[in-house]
Amino acid sequence: MSNNHAVIIGAGAAGLMCAISAAESGVDVLVIDHANKAGKKILISGGGRCNFTNMYTEPSNYLSQNPHFCKSALKRYTQWDFIAEVDRVGLPWHEKKLGQLFSDNKSQAILDMLLNRCDELGVTIRLNCTMETVSQQENGFILNTNQGVIECHALVVASGAMSFPTMGATDFGHKLAKKFGLNITETRPGLVPFTLDARDLAPLKNLSGVAIDAMVSCRDMSFRENILFTHKGLSGPAILQISSYWKPGQSVTVCMLPDIDLAQFFKDAQQNQPNKQLNTVLRQHFPERLIEAFCQDFDLSKPLQQYKHKDLTSIAERFQNWQFIPSGTEGYKKAEVTLGGVDTDEVSSKTFEAKSVKGLYFIGExxxxxxxxxxxxxxxxxxxxxxxxKAIADSMTA
Structure with a gap:
């Protein structure tokens, strides 16, 4: 049997960071994970480049039933604090766009930075460690695992959620929370591609792989980045963003070429270049395959002067007010995150300790x-x- 001040379940981003923070204050920390390697999700993030933070991080960038919950932690440990850690070890990085910061040396460099710091501080990381039972005792918790019994004063659940099940992601953390009487809000895949039914997909069948800049909206939210047509439906950054706000049955609106009023552009071109073919004008702004898919029932070969204004407006609407209702999403298998989770009303925003279970903490996804x-x-x-x-360290010295 091993006895530790703190045990962290999950050797991902949140778990490793928690281990470092606690160990820096003298806490004896053990991190356990059922995977055979620490930080697997870190390694695949950002296409293997690790988009490790964003310069424009604000509470408004987060979804939660309690939008105020994240404010305290984000204020106490900012993006600039993590950037300072990256700089401290000499890792080069760059901004790709929209404040997104990436490692020049791939994701492994960020993971190595965390693991090396854990090693320096004496944090023990035990992999291939499967949890069997967790129970509370007078001074903490008893964990029965496939590698023996572990006792601890503080237990941190940093096990993530259900996105990327092929990498071993499960709902373990939610089940554990329920075991201790905590509420779980509705969960669903987030940052996930949309699927379309066969009828809506048919006219788009030749567009797989086509990407274009667009403004995508659902309800009161809008995001502008690329959209990507797939053989199942739609993906790309703007689609992934809006998917977190979409609910089944709701429509999504896409405005391609959002910087231009396309209907007015057509009218101006009709007046200034009346003999120019409509197809030629469209090809200046859209890929050929996209034009064919969205204008199948229009003859685009005529000069602009031969089209009625209502026809040009109709064509503009197809590109700039395209509305569709997704049949669903590609699910947790392709979702980057899990929406919902342990109810934040059950957890302190200052310490992340469960209000009703002393010594039990929940962090991350x-x-x-x-x-x-x-x-x-x-x-x-x-x-x-x-x-x-830091909160665990404070509790140990209180």
Whole structure:
């Protein structure tokens, strides 16, 4: 049997950050994970480049039933704090766009930075460690695992959620929370591609692989980035962003070429270049395959002067007010995050300790806090992990 001040379940971004934060204050920390390698999700993030934070991180970049919950941690451990750590070890990085910061040396460099710091501080990481039972005792918790019994004063759940099940992601953290009487808000895949039914997909069948800049809207939210047509429906950054706000049955509106009023552009071109073919004008702005798919029932070969204004307006609407109702999403298998989770009303925003269970903490994705695409979820992992680690250290010395 091993006895530790703190045990952290999950060797991902939040768990490793929590271990570092607690160990820096002298806490004896053990991190356990059922996977055979630490930080698997870190390694695949950002296409292997690790979009490790965002310069424009604000509470408004997060979804939660309690939008105020994330404010404290994000204020106490900012994006600039994590950037300072990256700079401290000499890792080069760059901004790709929209404040998204990426490692020049791929994701492995960020993971190595965390693991090396854990090693320096004496943090023990035990992999291939499967949880069997967890029970509470007078001074903490008893964990029965496939590698023996572990006792601890503080137990941190940083096990993530259900996105990327092929990498071993499960709802373990939510089940554990329920075991201790905590509420779980509705969960669903977030930052996930849309699927379309066969009828809506048919006219788009030749567009797989086509990407274009667009403004995508659903309800009162809009995001502008690329959309990507797939053989199942739609993906790309703007689609992933809006998917977190979409609910089944709701329509999504796409405005391609959002910087131009296309209907007015057509009218001006009709007046200034009346003999120019409509197809030629469209090809200046849209890929050929996209034009064919969205204008199948129009003859585009005529000069602009031969079209009625209502026809040009109709064509403009097809590109700039395209509305569709997704048949669903590609699910947790392709989702970057899980929306919902441990109800934040059950957890202290200062310490991340469950209000009703002394010594039990929840951090990272397992909580009902989900960031936008672009490094925001990593920043939540760093912030919640750091603040939780400090809180555990404070509780040990209180």
């Amino acid at each position: 397992v909580l009902d806090v989900t960031g936008h695409l672009g490094g925001f979820n990593f920043q939540w992992a760093w912030a919640s992990g750091h603040c939780c680690g």
